[in-house]
Amino acid sequence: MEINVTDRFTYLLDKLKYSSNAEQKQIIEEMNELIDDMGEVETEIVFTTELFDKIELMIEEKNLSLEDSILLLKRVGRCSMLKLVTNYSFVNCSLRKRFEKLIIDEDKKKEGEDQKLLIDLCECYLMLIVSFKNVSKEMISVLIPCIMKVALYKEENEETQKEVEMALLALSYVEKYDEIEKELFLKDIKEIITNHQKRNNLTRFAYQAAWQFLIYRLCRDESLEDIIVNELHFGREARRELEELSRSVDWKRNYEEKGEKEAKDALIIKRWLQTFESYLESCELWNEEYVEVFNSIVQVLSSAKVNNREISYGCIHLFMTAAENSFIKIEDLLKSGAADAVMEGIHQPTMDNDIICMYLEFFEIISLRLKEKKDDEIEEAKRKELKKKVFEKMEEVGDEDAIMSFYKILPFLASIKYFFVSSNIKYYFVNV
Structure with missing residues (x-):
């Protein structure tokens, strides 16, 4: 009888306690592959407070090294982010407290002593914590600069790109309602975005994540809007990315019904839609660039309506959000073809x-x-x-x-x- 993904994952987690270091690495590799195969429902079922508490106990009893636990937890956090699953299980677990103490302790050490461990801990924490509601200012002042420093790496080799992508993905998971001092991020995130606009040095995932982090800050700080609209040209960039991504997606494949892994480019489109909708919820500045973004979203909806239900929903919901915002002229929305696309539907x-x-x-x-x-x-x-x-x-x-x-x-x-x-x-x- 075939064992389902969640049962197999639980079995392997228990098996870790009785395995050698070499065996543990192989088991974690298999667990990470299972995580990649999980759907949204399975992700919510598996990643519970009990799971995190179990991992914390294994670290405490030296049945699992901190480094190996990070290998597993990074994949857990990344999986939740990519599947757009909001999971609050980490907030109330004992593992969170262990991570907070380790991060503060590692930050107090001399730079270069073990910066990789601090970076790994910060990335894990950001991807798992979901909300900064009960996170201390001291923790935030360590987390954001630490990960921002990685995101600023300028080498263009594949390994560095992976590190930068992971850092920006972690930052993009910081909720839009979380308050972060501008001094901790603004200069760096502007440099990251403008560097890419000049040199095309980020992956598509990383670039979208950089914008998501910045747009999410707008919810708490309206002064960022002029930078976003007129300096960094969010509308122009969102339009170009959506058009290029849409051309690379195989819209004839039905990933949802066939149970296949979703194409990465389709997933990035979903994230761009989410980010643009977040902008529409807070924006008071509007220009012609955004009409062009709507044109692009109309094209995405036209392509996605047969085989990608989630992207179709995202497009329509975004149009609803735009229509509700009094700063967006209704004639601009109609001129873009958004209303025609909904009427057709x-x-x-x-x-x-x-x-x-x-x-x-x-x-x-x-x-x-x-x-x-x-x-x-x-x-x-x-x-x-x-x-x-x-x-x-x-x-x-x-x-x-x-x-x-x-x-x-x-x-x-x-x-x-x-x-x-x-x-x-x-x-x-x-x-x-």
Whole structure:
């Protein structure tokens, strides 16, 4: 009988206690391969507080070396990040306290004494901790500069690129609500991004991670927006990366249904969508570059809608977030083709409840914004003209009929608590 991934992982973890050092390295290698094969559900089931406590006890009883435990834990953290799984198990485990003490102690040693151990500990901690809510300022002041120093490595050989990628991935996992002093990161992250723009010295993963770390800081510090928009040109860079990544993805393959490992480029696209949506949630600066980003996302949605459900969801949810932001002109969103892409989607013969809810919510937001009267006469005239064009387009392609087809199930959809879908059908019509 074939043993499932989670049972095999648990068996190998127990086996570590009774193995020699050489055997342990082989076992950890196999465990790391199993981690790579885990899906989101398996990841949440396996990486529990009990697992971390068990590893801590094995280190304490000298059944597992700290170095070997780091090899395993780095893969655990990386796996959670890449699968976009938020796991809070590490927050309450005894292993966290051990790591915090080790990091502070290692930082107090003379530079060069064992910097690799400090770097490994900091990377593990950042990837596993999820939130800085209960992390001391002393810890943060060690973690960020330590990993930023690695991310600044400028050698362009493959080994260095891997180290830089791991460092930036660890930094990208710092939550957007976590407060970090600008002095700890701004000068360095600007240098990392501008260096890549001049020399193309980062992997695609590393470059996306650098932007994600910076964009996430915007949530707590609006003063970063001018740097992000006008100095580093986030819109231009996001558009270029999405277009190049989209060309390299094999959209005909259905990774989800076949259970195959997701293509790396498709995964980076998901992360760019997540990062751009985070920007839209906080932005007050807007320029023409972002209309081009929407154009690129429309193309991604068009390519992904058949075989990649998660990326399709990401695109539609991002358009909803954009429509809700009053700083984003509704005409820019419409000009990009975002509304057309959503309108096209609502005519699909088969849709699950989640995607129906997202489509309807998007129409409701667009409808409300087109009905908002302007005080300025010129702007009011533009609004009326735009509203007329949208109505005519919806009528021409039968969107209102498609929306009406959901009339009977609206009360049910409105009862799904994690969506804010109105049960009143008139809210979805621009002309009402």
